[in-house]
Amino acid sequence: MLNLILFGPPGAGKGTQSEKIIARYNLIHLSTGDLLRSEIQAGSELGLRAKTLMDQGLLVPDEVVIGMIDHKLRDHRDAAGFIFDGFPRTVKQSEALDELLATYDQSISVMIALVVDDSELLSRLLNRGKTSGRPDDQNEELISKRIHEYNSKTKPVADYYQQQGKFVPIEGIGEIETIFAEINKAIDSVTSK
Ligand code: AMP
Numbered sequence: 661m662l663n664l665i666l667f668g669p670p671g672a673g674k675g676t677q678s679e680k681i682i683a684r685y686n687l688i689h690l691s692t693g694d695l696l697r698s699e700i701q702a703g704s705e706l707g708l709r710a711k712t713l714m715d716q717g718l719l720v721p722d723e724v725v726i727g728m729i730d731h732k733l734r735d736h737r738d739a740a741g742f743i744f745d746g747f748p749r750t751v752k753q754s755e756a757l758d759e760l761l762a763t764y765d766q767s768i769s770v771m772i773a774l775v776v777d778d779s780e781l782l783s784r785l786l787n788r789g790k791t792s793g794r795p796d797d798q799n800e801e802l803i804s805k806r807i808h809e810y811n812s813k814t815k816p817v818a819d820y821y822q823q824q825g826k827f828v829p830i831e832g833i834g835e836i837e838t839i840f841a842e843i844n845k846a847i848d849s850v851t852s853k
Contacts, residue, residue: 661766662687662741662851665748667818668774669810670803671781671788672832673839677774678745680840685847688736691745692725695732714796717805719749719813726756733760741769749814754821770850771821772843774832778807 662685666674675691682689696714699707710720725747736742748754761767776784782803789797796802821827828846832839 661739661769662847663744663761663766663769664741664847665744665768665771665821666774667771667821668832669776669778669781669814670806671784672774672776673836674745674774676836677840677843678743680836681743681843681847684844685741685743687741687743688732688739689743689745690729690732690747692728692747692749693745695728696720696725715802717796717802717809719809722750722752722756725749726753726760729757730760733764737764748817749810751816751820754817768821768824768826770846771818771827772846773818773827773829774839775829776832780833781807 664681664685664687666678666681668674678689678691681687696707696710700711700714701707706724710724713720729744729747733742744757748757758767782800785797785803786800788794789799796806818827830839830842830846
């Protein structure tokens, strides 16, 4: 099984690259941001609570996203592998993911991190906001808050996987296909081990 974490700040290109990775490696896509937006759309209790935090650019509680991932892993026991996108975002979520995967005799194969500087992220997200309809992409202050949440709570997640020898940084600025080729190299070096 290939269990891949696609890591990087908001606007790094995780959505674009994950679509390409899924198509090539036949993985199940688990994006906690997408799952939360579905809950909001459905008007669920969980969605309502998450929306208040998402509208402020803050992370939703660890228990909420860990519970969602737990359900999805159970739903797809026969998958060829998973791509985790926007999760884990805290060290607590990383520890919970390791524990969940261990119950299936599985583990994370690799973390691929897209590296993009803050000023490029801001302009990409403001641009995306013009077409995505995402309220959290349409306000500079909110975008800065999300990048701040990333730098303070999410960046330590990279160290967590680095300590396990699973962290692969990739330059996230450039042609989509060039970046994808680098990602493929990283994945293929793990799967050929
Ligand atoms: P994303 O689509 O990944 O940019 O996520 C949008 C928003 O959903 C984030 O700004 C957070 O408020 C929330 N969110 C998504 N994934 C997580 C996560 N793993 N942990 C906490 N909050 C999350």
